[in-house]
Structure formats: C-alpha cells, structure tokens
Amino acid sequence: LIEITERYYDRYLELNPFSATAQGDHRFDARFGDYVSLAWMADSLAMEQDALEKLQTIKPKRLGGEDLVTYDAFKYGREIEVEGYRFPSELLPLHQFSNLASYFAVAGSGQGIHPFRTAQDYDNFLSRMDGFAAWADQSIANMKIGVAKGIVQPRVVVERTIPQLAAQIVDDPKQSIFWRPILNFPAGLSVADRQRLMKAYEEKIGTVVMPAYRRLHDYLETEYLPSARASIGLSELPNGASWYAYLVRYHTSTSMTPAQVHELGLSEVARIRTEMERIKGQLGHAGDLRSFFDALRADPRFYYKEPAELVAGYGAIRQRVTSALPLLFAVKPKGTFEIRPVEAFRAPSEAAASYVDGSADGMRPGVFYVNTHDLAARPKYSMEALYLHEAEPGHHLQGAIAQEATGLPRFRRFAWDTAYGEGWALYAESLGHDLGLYTDPYSAFGALSSEMWRAVRLVVDTGIHSKGWTREQAIDYFRANTAVGETDIAVEVDRYIAMPGQALAYKVGQLEILRLRQRAQQQLEPRFDIRAFHSQVLESGSLPLEVLEAKIDRWIGK
Numbered sequence: 001l002i003e004i005t006e007r008y009y010d011r012y013l014e015l016n017p018f019s020a021t022a023q024g025d026h027r028f029d030a031r032f033g034d035y036v037s038l039a040w041m042a043d044s045l046a047m048e049q050d051a052l053e054k055l056q057t058i059k060p061k062r063l064g065g066e067d068l069v070t071y072d073a074f075k076y077g078r079e080i081e082v083e084g085y086r087f088p089s090e091l092l093p094l095h096q097f098s099n100l101a102s103y104f105a106v107a108g109s110g111q112g113i114h115p116f117r118t119a120q121d122y123d124n125f126l127s128r129m130d131g132f133a134a135w136a137d138q139s140i141a142n143m144k145i146g147v148a149k150g151i152v153q154p155r156v157v158v159e160r161t162i163p164q165l166a167a168q169i170v171d172d173p174k175q176s177i178f179w180r181p182i183l184n185f186p187a188g189l190s191v192a193d194r195q196r197l198m199k200a201y202e203e204k205i206g207t208v209v210m211p212a213y214r215r216l217h218d219y220l221e222t223e224y225l226p227s228a229r230a231s232i233g234l235s236e237l238p239n240g241a242s243w244y245a246y247l248v249r250y251h252t253s254t255s256m257t258p259a260q261v262h263e264l265g266l267s268e269v270a271r272i273r274t275e276m277e278r279i280k281g282q283l284g285h286a287g288d289l290r291s292f293f294d295a296l297r298a299d300p301r302f303y304y305k306e307p308a309e310l311v312a313g314y315g316a317i318r319q320r321v322t323s324a325l326p327l328l329f330a331v332k333p334k335g336t337f338e339i340r341p342v343e344a345f346r347a348p349s350e351a352a353a354s355y356v357d358g359s360a361d362g363m364r365p366g367v368f369y370v371n372t373h374d375l376a377a378r379p380k381y382s383m384e385a386l387y388l389h390e391a392e393p394g395h396h397l398q399g400a401i402a403q404e405a406t407g408l409p410r411f412r413r414f415a416w417d418t419a420y421g422e423g424w425a426l427y428a429e430s431l432g433h434d435l436g437l438y439t440d441p442y443s444a445f446g447a448l449s450s451e452m453w454r455a456v457r458l459v460v461d462t463g464i465h466s467k468g469w470t471r472e473q474a475i476d477y478f479r480a481n482t483a484v485g486e487t488d489i490a491v492e493v494d495r496y497i498a499m500p501g502q503a504l505a506y507k508v509g510q511l512e513i514l515r516l517r518q519r520a521q522q523q524l525e526p527r528f529d530i531r532a533f534h535s536q537v538l539e540s541g542s543l544p545l546e547v548l549e550a551k552i553d554r555w556i557g558k
Contacts, residue, residue: 001058001067005074005409008051012411015044018103022113023403023414024359029114029124032131035100036090037138045085052078069540070409072547077415080250080544087243091146092153093139095498096160096349101216104132105168106343108209110181113364117186119193122201125181129204133212140219147227151237155228156471157498158220160349165217167345173205177345234465234500244465247501251418252508253544258466261504265458268507269481272452279445293483302379302442307341307372313380314339314370317387317437324435325393330531331539333400337366337391347373351495352488353386355395360403360413366396377485381446384437385429389450393435393534394425402541412541418502420542423509426454430514449483453492454510456481457503461496471497512545513537516552523556 013020016035017028034040055078060071094101106112108125115121146152170176182201185194229236234244248258256264276289285292296302304310318339325332335358342350350371358366368391371378388394398421402413429450438444456478463469463477474493478484484492496503516537521528536555537548 001063001071001074002409004051004054004058005070005411008047008074008078009410011047015040015047018100018107018113019414021107021115022357022359023410024361024363026115029121030127032104032128032135034138035135036093036142038090041085041090045082048078048082048085052082066408066540069543069547069551070412072550073412073415073541073543074409076253076544076547077411077417080253083246084250087239087246088146088149088151091142091149091151093142094161095153095157096164097495097498099161099164100132100135101168101213102164102346104128105177105345108178108181109343110184111340111343113359115363116181116184119189119197122181122193122197126200126204129178129209133208136212136216140216143219143224147224149238152224152228154232154497155225155230156232156494158225158228160494160498162217162220162225164345164349165213165220168213169210169217171210173202173210176205176210178205178209232464232471232497233468235468241466244500248462248504251501251505253417253419253546254508256508258462261458261508262462262467264511265455265460265462265507268455268511269452269459272448272455273481275448276445276452279441279448283441283445290480293479296379296381296445296483297485302381304375304378304380307375310372310375310378311339311341311370313383314368314387314391317384318391320437321387321392321435325397328431328434328530328534329393329397329538330535331401333397333404335362335366335396335400335403337368337396337400339368339370339391342369342371342373344373347371349491349494351491352378352382353390355390355399357395357399357403366400368396374485374487377487379446379483379485381442382450383446384432384443385447385450388429388432388435388437389425392428393431394428395421397428398424398538398542401538405539405541408541412543415542417542417544418505419509419512419545420548421509422506423511423513423545424537426451426506426510427513430510445483452482453484454503454506457492457496458507460493461501461503464493464496465500509545512549516549520552520556 013025014028015033017031017033020026020028051074055071055075058071060068063071107114110116114125114128116125143152168177173179179201182198233240234247235241237243245258248256248261252261273289280289280292285295304313337355337358352371354369356367356369358364390396405413429447432438432447438447460469460474460477464474471493474496475489478489478493482489517533520533536552540551543551
C-alpha cells in the first residue's frame with residue numbers, strides 16, 4: 001500500500017512542480033509545469049486511474065490503524081479526482097483569487113516558495129520563466145476554445161483579474177518584482193555568477209516574462225472581456241448544474257446536494273442571529289441587527305489608522321494564544337510562521353487574511369498574510385477569530401503538525417481536503433474562550449460574526465450557482481446578516497462567483513468536527529480528554545470527512 005501511494009506521489013510532484021517546491025522537494029525547481037495543456041490533463045488523469053487500478057490489489061479488511069486510514073483516504077481522493085475530469089476546468093484557467101500569474105510573481109519576488117540561496121536556484125527560476133510564458137500562451141489558447149464553446153468566466157471575474165496582470169507589467173526589467181532576487185544576492189555568490197545572473201535576468205524579464213504578462217493582459221482586456229458572460233452562476237454554463245453538484249461534493253467531502261447545503265445555511269444563519277441578538281441586547285443597542293451592524297461599521301473605535309498597527313495587533317494576539325495552546329493541545333509543531341502584509345498588487349482582491357504553509361524542511365516559514373488595504377474594512381473585534389483561523393490553532397498548527405508527521409505517507413502529510421482544512425480552521429475559532437480570548441462582548445460578537453460569515457456562505461454560494469441569484473442579491477443578503485465591511489462583502493461575493501463550492505467547506509467541516517467531539521464526549525464521558533481528541537483529529541493529516549469520522553469512531557470504541 002505504501003509503495004502504491006509513494007509512487008503515485010512522486011508522479012504527482014513531477015506533474016505539479018510548484019507543489020514539490022512548496023513542500024521543500026527541490027527536484028523539479030527548474031520546471032514551471034503545464035497545468036492546463038491537454039497532455040498534462042491526460043497524464044494527470046492516467047496517474048489517478050493507474051493508482052486506483054493498483055489499489056485493487058489491496059484487501060482493506062486486512063488493514064488496521066493508520067494503514068486503514070491511508071487506504072480509505074487514498075481511495076476516496078483518487079475517485080473524486082477522476083470524476084472531476086468530466087468537466088472542462090482547463091478552459092477557465094485563471095481568476096483573481098487563484099491564478100498562476102500572481103502566484104508566479106510572488107514566487108519570483110524572493111518572498112515566496114522558490115528558494116534563492118544558490119546560483120543554481122537562480123538558474124532554476126530562469127527556466128521557470130520560460131515555463132511561465134508557455135503556460136500563459138496555453139491559457140490564452142484554452143480561453144479561446146472556451147469562448148467558442150460558451151464556457152467563459154463571468155465579466156466581474158475578468159474585471160478583477162486584469163488589474164493584477166497590469167500591476168506586473170513594466171518597461172524596465174529592473175523595476176519588476178522579478179528583479180528583487182538580484183537586489184538580494186546571497187552571501188558567497190561569486191562575482192562572475194552575479195554578473196552573469198544580472199545580465200540573464202534583465203534579458204529574460206524583458207524578452208520573455210513581461211511580454212507573456214502583456215499577451216495575457218491584452219487578451220483578457222481586448223478579446224476575452226467582451227466575450228465574458230453577464231451571468232455569474234456556474235449552472236449557467238453547459239452542464240453547469242452537474243459541474244456545481246460535483247464541486248459541492250468535492251469541497252465538502254460529503255454527498256450533500258446544493259439544496260441540502262442551502263437549507264443547512266439558512267438554519268445556521270437563524271441560529272447565529274439569535275446569539276447575535278443576545279449580545280446586541282447586552283450592549284444596549286435598541287435597533288435591529290442590521291442597524292447594529294451599520295453602527296459597528298461606522299464606529300472609528302474599531303479600526304486602526306495605520307497598516308503597521310494592524311500587523312502589530314495580530315502580533316499581540318499571537319503572544320496570548322501561544323502561551324495558552326498547551327491547555328488544549330498536546331503537540332506543538334517545530335515549524336514557525338511570520339506575519340506579513342499582503343502584497344499591494346494582490347491586496348484589493350484578497351480577503352482580510354490568509355495563510356501559506358511553510359516548507360517541510362523548515363527552510364521557509366509559513367506566512368500569515370494580513371490585508372492592510374482599506375483599514376476601514378478590518379475591524380479590531382474580528383481579529384482574534386481571524387488569527388485563530390489562519391494561524392494558531394488553525395491553518396498553521398494543523399498544516400505544520402501534518403507536515404512533521406514523517407511516519408505518514410507523503411500524500412497524507414501534504415494533502416489538502418478542503419472541508420477538513422477549512423472546517424478545522426473554523427472549529428479553531430470556537431476555541432477562543434478556552435484560550436483566553438473573546439473576553440469582551442465586542443470580540444465575542446466578532447467571533448459570532450466570523451461564524452455567521454461562513455454560514456452566509458452556504459446560502460450565498462448555493463444561491464448564486466444553483467438558484468440563479470444575482471450579485472446584488474448576494475451582496476444584500478451578506479449585508480443584512482453580517483457586520484462585514486462593504487469592501488470585504490464585495491470581495492467575498494466575487495470569490496464565491498470565481499470559486500464555486502470552495503466556500504461551503506468551512507461550515508460543513510466545522511459542524512462535522514463539532515459533531516465528532518460531542519459524540520466522543522457523550523460516549524467516553526469522564527475518560528474524554530480534549531487534548532487527546534485534538535491529537536486524533538490532527539495527527540493523521542488532512543482527511544476526507546467520512547474517513548475522519550471512521551477513524552474517530554474506532555478511537556472512541558477502543
């Protein structure tokens with residue numbers, strides 16, 4: 001079984017070289033990766049199907065413990081991936097939240113996943129520049145096919161993506177973000193190598209990278225945008241309803257339908273509103289919830305005036321949380337993380353915060369990105385919950401523990417099941433009281449507001465993609481049920497338009513982990529140990545929810 005999973009993962013990294021680099025495996029650092037070519041799609045599908053064929057030689061009834069978890073998780077993952085090849089995702093190769101053009105710029109800045117420690121590292125990135133140009137041209141070709149087939153992005157998605165590309169285009173290579181590694185040569189690099197690399201980077205940036213960005217930008221602006229659709233729901237595309245139903249299953253790792261998710265969202269919104277009403281009354285606000293939200297948005301007490309203050313505020317929360325973590329967690333990862341502002345070219349389209357894993361070798365720390373754009377949309381009372389979600393005990397703690405579990409197969413150490421990963425991070429927010437946070441009504445309300453944000457997603461995402469909601473309907477529903485600022489509301493709704501189904505994972509995953517915790521508490525009673533429960537959830541890596549449930553049930557039954 002381990003041989004099957006390890007061979008699969010070697011092939012996966014070969015086909016996905018950026019994933020390899022991100023994990024600290026530098027065998028493929030000179031490759032960009034095809035990602036959207038027909039050959040890459042065929043090779044990737046064959047990899048998944050071949051793994052499933054080999055898995056048929058394993059008899060799961062003979063397995064136990066972590067081997068059984070490995071079998072179940074690997075089988076589930078390969079089957080759901082194969083199903084996805086029914087849908088033409090390669091015809092929609094980029095949007096404002098996840099596109100290789102922006103990702104490549106961060107990597108090329110020297111602040112991302114690609115190392116710039118040796119001359120070979122610099123040469124590897126020169127090769128990646130050629131690969132980027134090939135990817136850009138293939139993406140344009142794919143989008144032209146999409147236009148011919150009526151499979152195109154919504155206009156609002158294209159409008160948000162174009163400025164990100166424009167931000168990278170400069171006439172002078174030395175003004176490019178890709179020149180920054182040249183300004184930060186590592187110690188020990190010879191004078192000859194420095195001179196050679198300066199010349200090579202100036203030429204490659206000017207003759208390969210910038211023209212590729214221009215071609216991509218100009219195509220989007222002059223040809224693709226006029227062909228983009230006015231509708232926003234995935235169900236408006238050919239076979240779009242089936243495509244969205246698949247994405248719901250993919251991102252929730254459940255068999256839930258869009259209609260079931262929508263109803264779950266409505267019930268969660270109603271429940272959380274009741275809790276919000278209680279705090280509103282506690283704070284003495286006489287109006288309805290919407291007027292309370294508006295009052296919070298307008299109150300200058302809750303907002304920093306300088307970006308550095310916002311970043312420092314998260315640093316202060318970090319100190320408090322770190323000292324309290326041993327109360328709930330028996331394992332502390334070795335991997336560290338830093339708090340960093342989102343790059344200016346990404347900030348207008350990015351969420352309030354995000355996290356990027358560090359490398360498994362410890363050479364690159366994780367990054368908790370803080371969006372310092374539009375400080376009037378970054379309330380102080382939401383910061384504690386956001387920190388718990390993105391950093392500790394959310395994404396950083398979960399990801400670092402998984403990466404450092406060297407006894408697990410690599411696909412489990414580096415896996416990303418959306419419902420597990422985002423569900424854990426939202427569950428982590430619920431631990432704030434136990435960690436000494438949420439001590440005043442406003443921060444407690446901030447935690448509720450954060451949870452409501454994720455409940456609203458269930459309603460809005462399914463509303464857009466299966467019920468024909470307009471962007472205005474989605475924004476209005478968001479505004480009526482959350483205290484989220486106007487900037488973030490627009491960014492969030494546009495995110496659901498661009499990434500159908502992804503936002504459903506948070507609440508579905510959180511509710512499943514809470515359900516498993518309640519089951520363990522009820523059945524184990526005085527033997528229940530919260531630290532042991534958290535270890536069981538975290539130490540097997542990111543798992544499909546049904547695989548996690550089976551694992552926890554076996555633990556309870558011991």
